[in-house]
Amino acid sequence: MNKEEIISKVNEFLIEEFEVSADKITPDAPLKETLELDSLDYVDLVVIIEGNFGIKVQQEDFVAIRTFDDLYNYIIAKSSQTTVA
Amino acid sequence: MNRVVITGIGIYSCIGKNLDEVKDSLYKGRSGIVLDPLRKQFGYRSGLTGYLEKPQLKGVLDRRARIMLPEQGEYAYMSTAEALRVAGIDHDFLEHNETGIIFGNDSTAQPVIEANDTVREKKNTMFAGSGAVFQTMNSTVNMNLATIYKLKGINFTVSAACASGSHSIGLGYFLIKHGYQERVICGGAQEVNIYSMGTFDALGAFSIRENEPTKASRPFDRDRDGLIPSGGAATVIIESLESAQRRGARILAEVIGYGFSSNGSHISNPTVEGPLRSLNMSLKDANIEASEVDYINAHATSTPQGDMSEAQAINEAFGACRPPVSSTKSMTGHECWMAGASEIVYSVLMMQNNFVAPNINFGNPDEFSAKLNIADVVKEQNIDVFLSNSFGFGGTNSSLIVRKWK
Numbered sequence: 001m002n003k004e005e006i007i008s009k010v011n012e013f014l015i016e017e018f019e020v021s022a023d024k025i026t027p028d029a030p031l032k033e034t035l036e037l038d039s040l041d042y043v044d045l046v047v048i049i050e051g052n053f054g055i056k057v058q059q060e061d062f063v064a065i066r067t068f069d070d071l072y073n074y075i076i077a078k079s080s081q082t083t084v085a
Numbered sequence: 086m087n088r089v090v091i092t093g094i095g096i097y098s099c100i101g102k103n104l105d106e107v108k109d110s111l112y113k114g115r116s117g118i119v120l121d122p123l124r125k126q127f128g129y130r131s132g133l134t135g136y137l138e139k140p141q142l143k144g145v146l147d148r149r150a151r152i153m154l155p156e157q158g159e160y161a162y163m164s165t166a167e168a169l170r171v172a173g174i175d176h177d178f179l180e181h182n183e184t185g186i187i188f189g190n191d192s193t194a195q196p197v198i199e200a201n202d203t204v205r206e207k208k209n210t211m212f213a214g215s216g217a218v219f220q221t222m223n224s225t226v227n228m229n230l231a232t233i234y235k236l237k238g239i240n241f242t243v244s245a246a247c248a249s250g251s252h253s254i255g256l257g258y259f260l261i262k263h264g265y266q267e268r269v270i271c272g273g274a275q276e277v278n279i280y281s282m283g284t285f286d287a288l289g290a291f292s293i294r295e296n297e298p299t300k301a302s303r304p305f306d307r308d309r310d311g312l313i314p315s316g317g318a319a320t321v322i323i324e325s326l327e328s329a330q331r332r333g334a335r336i337l338a339e340v341i342g343y344g345f346s347s348n349g350s351h352i353s354n355p356t357v358e359g360p361l362r363s364l365n366m367s368l369k370d371a372n373i374e375a376s377e378v379d380y381i382n383a384h385a386t387s388t389p390q391g392d393m394s395e396a397q398a399i400n401e402a403f404g405a406c407r408p409p410v411s412s413t414k415s416m417t418g419h420e421c422w423m424a425g426a427s428e429i430v431y432s433v434l435m436m437q438n439n440f441v442a443p444n445i446n447f448g449n450p451d452e453f454s455a456k457l458n459i460a461d462v463v464k465e466q467n468i469d470v471f472l473s474n475s476f477g478f479g480g481t482n483s484s485l486i487v488r489k490w491k
Contacts, residue, residue: 017148018148019147019148038149040149040215040216041149041215042215043211043214043215044152044214044215044216046211047211047212047214050212051212
């Protein structure tokens with residue numbers, strides 16, 4: 001899966017799960033504020049990422065993920081680790 | 086001592102999704118019972134159940150609120166939203182005026198089973214999701230409604246089997262009467278999913294008159310063969326008379342008596358003496374004579390033993406005056422944790438509209454129900470005072486007395 005496909009897939013499930021309008025999602029937009037995430041929502045975010053990409057995600061990793069672009073890059077990096085492994 | 090009045094009622098049940106629909110069903114004697122083939126496939130001895138549509142809450146509640154609500158919580162949201170509208174109470178009022186919540190609920194089977202099935206499959210608890218814990222606790226209805234409505238008063242759940250809803254109102258009444266709360270949202274909620282009633286079905290307590298679903302619930306009838314599980318939610322908003330008058334609320338009725346008792350006997354077999362003590366305690370608390378009660382909404386679930394014992398208890402306390410008696414469970418089935426609250430809503434609707442709802446399917450009495458004045462058809466009459474009974478496993482009994490506000 002290339003980056004464009006990953007972005008498209010991520011946006012699709014974020015829009016569905018967190019009921020946010022598509023035009024609010026831009027690479028530089030802040031993830032937490034845009035999706036209105038509270039502490040509980042990170043559990044569901046981890047579950048849908050793991051469910052959609054088959055990668056292991058730690059909640060602590062989200063400390064460094066501030067924008068949507070950070071999230072795409074994180075998933076790409078994790079996915080390639082999984083593939084290599 | 087404060088006087089305690091009812092200023093809001095709301096209902097979401099198998100005989101209607103709001104007060105108007107339910108009033109119509111009560112008057113017409115419409116049953117909400119169906120045969121659910123899925124229950125038979127699942128292994129139920131009886132596939133009979135109350136049927137109700139799932140509320141559509143997308144666009145009404147945000148995602149966070151919705152994923153924490155189990156089935157019965159959704160019903161309770163619907164009934165509570167209606168009751169608050171009736172009471173003229175909005176979100177802003179609740180944020181600034183201490184209001185409590187005591188809801189009756191005694192199971193939340195589906196979320197527990199589904200969450201653990203998921204964890205078993207994935208071998209990772211996180212896959213249960215962030216909403217599961219709030220759905221799987223018995224206090225789920227309370228915690229969700231208290232959060233949605235930002236309630237700041239008392240907040241706990243009553244689990245008292247099939248008397249849960251009734252005790253919730255009784256406890257709210259006590260708190261207001263004695264000055265600890267001005268206003269309490271009371272009620273009862275009951276899940277109707279396939280997981281919720283299998284263990285009850287195991288006892289062989291449900292009717293197997295599956296060829297005639299709407300005739301299967303027949304409280305007090307000689308040929309009854311068991312209850313039909315049902316559910317939904319009912320909300321009753323009670324407050325001190327002073328609070329209601331201060332905010333110019335329309336007063337629907339007054340709670341004047343609460344009685345309770347425990348049989349101190351078998352876990353499921355009823356007694357006559359236990360309910361009788363509850364009945365008499367409620368009359369004493371209300372400071373009225375039995376002859377002042379115009380209508381009794383019986384607990385009668387359509388089980389052979391339960392109805393027989395209640396008939397004897399009612400006859401013991403009311404034999405001299407014989408007020409009309411009906412069990413609305415003949416139409417709704419047994420709404421279990423919700424029943425004690427829904428039957429207050431049903432009876433208030435009758436009181437407001439001057440009729441006694443029929444005990445449908447009452448064809449022939451047995452030895453004990455023959456002594457009661459059972460309304461087998463709708464009866465147009467004034468109701469100034471009614472009494473509602475609720476009994477549950479473990480021998481818990483509750484009786485509430487409500488008077489018309491004039």
